[in-house]
Amino acid sequence: MTRQRSADCPSDLRLDQWLAGELAQVERAALEAHAVGCEPCQRRRSELMDAQRSFASSAPSFAALSQSPAKAGRSWRALGPVLAAAAAVLLALGQPWRYWLERDQKNTRTKGSVAQLDWVVRRGERVVAGRPDQSVRAGDALRFSIRAHEPVYAAVIGRDGAGHVIVYYPEAAELVQVAAGTDQPLPLAIELDATPGDEQLHGVFCPRPVAVAQVKQAIERSADAPALPPGCSHQRATLHKEAP
Amino acid sequence: MSPRLSIETLYVSHGPAVLRRARQLLGDEAEAQEVLHDVFTSLIQDPGQFAGMSSAMTFLYRMTTNAALGRLRRRRTHARLLAANYAGREEPTAPNTETLVELRAWLASLPEELAQVAVYYHMDELTQEELAGVLGCSRQWVGKLLQQLQQLQRRRHGK
Numbered sequence: 001m002t003r004q005r006s007a008d009c010p011s012d013l014r015l016d017q018w019l020a021g022e023l024a025q026v027e028r029a030a031l032e033a034h035a036v037g038c039e040p041c042q043r044r045r046s047e048l049m050d051a052q053r054s055f056a057s058s059a060p061s062f063a064a065l066s067q068s069p070a071k072a073g074r075s076w077r078a079l080g081p082v083l084a085a086a087a088a089v090l091l092a093l094g095q096p097w098r099y100w101l102e103r104d105q106k107n108t109r110t111k112g113s114v115a116q117l118d119w120v121v122r123r124g125e126r127v128v129a130g131r132p133d134q135s136v137r138a139g140d141a142l143r144f145s146i147r148a149h150e151p152v153y154a155a156v157i158g159r160d161g162a163g164h165v166i167v168y169y170p171e172a173a174e175l176v177q178v179a180a181g182t183d184q185p186l187p188l189a190i191e192l193d194a195t196p197g198d199e200q201l202h203g204v205f206c207p208r209p210v211a212v213a214q215v216k217q218a219i220e221r222s223a224d225a226p227a228l229p230p231g232c233s234h235q236r237a238t239l240h241k242e243a244p
Numbered sequence: 245m246s247p248r249l250s251i252e253t254l255y256v257s258h259g260p261a262v263l264r265r266a267r268q269l270l271g272d273e274a275e276a277q278e279v280l281h282d283v284f285t286s287l288i289q290d291p292g293q294f295a296g297m298s299s300a301m302t303f304l305y306r307m308t309t310n311a312a313l314g315r316l317r318r319r320r321t322h323a324r325l326l327a328a329n330y331a332g333r334e335e336p337t338a339p340n341t342e343t344l345v346e347l348r349a350w351l352a353s354l355p356e357e358l359a360q361v362a363v364y365y366h367m368d369e370l371t372q373e374e375l376a377g378v379l380g381c382s383r384q385w386v387g388k389l390l391q392q393l394q395q396l397q398r399r400r401h402g403k
Binding site: 016 | 251256257260264277280285300301302318371374378
């Protein structure tokens, strides 16, 4: 990696600060004096100004941005202009998709558990809430979040039709703490493959750190009633893979 | 000016830089838009985050870099999960993007602070002084981080 910018020329950060009006008068004057005689800087400034104009016409409006609050889904690609526009329409109709999503998710709550694994399924541009017995297809992408009444140590584990158990979350030796809250997104997304058969999702929640290997082993031995450490709760859902 | 109005103003004036930066780091328009969304949603939820910062642009550079590096790391995790599910298949990669793809993979493998330094120094070509300003540390510390980064680079290239 070789640095290409001349030592005399301002960085993009400096140019951005200049365009945003953040530079003091002395700094601005110096930069402008340099730019007058510097062709690369003039070109770069024009590019940045073009990008500003393009942003004004093509980026999501601030109103759309601030009205798409669902944390579980906020990282979805669908929250680009297309979904922002769709969300704006739904808001205008008084039916924010968030409420629909939350209502649906409430129906999947695990009785007696301090926490619950939620997920959404993205198929193309469409995003639907996860359900305990859900039909899915190869290529569907799942994004997970946790709702917890109190901080909880969590794991997400999958078990395919052949009985193979894979730890999706966390990538650590012990369960990782998730803060209390309604939609605590996990840094985890999976895309379903074409392997036929039902896939199980297991959410495990413990009041203290527990070895991931111990939890995995418990699910390998009994997916229905894994022998988890005292105080841990378990949530299971089955995804039915539709034929392509 | 209400905090919300301030952030709306900031979105118009600084949003283009956030989006451009996220595009540059991630190489993916949709993900870049998500970073833009995440950065400004975070500011709407907690407008006091950049209180006391001398430059909102510096703050947003750092926020965007962190968000994009986080995504690169998750992408790496996701790739591993996909590799487990898609044994034998390979993600198609355009030949001309190979270097950038490699660079992003390398960034995702670096410790967080060094990944930030690599972005600011090599991609943004910031001076050490600017780098110290963005990271909020001394120039001496920046020098030390750059040394560590160079060592890792040499190791990466087998020198």
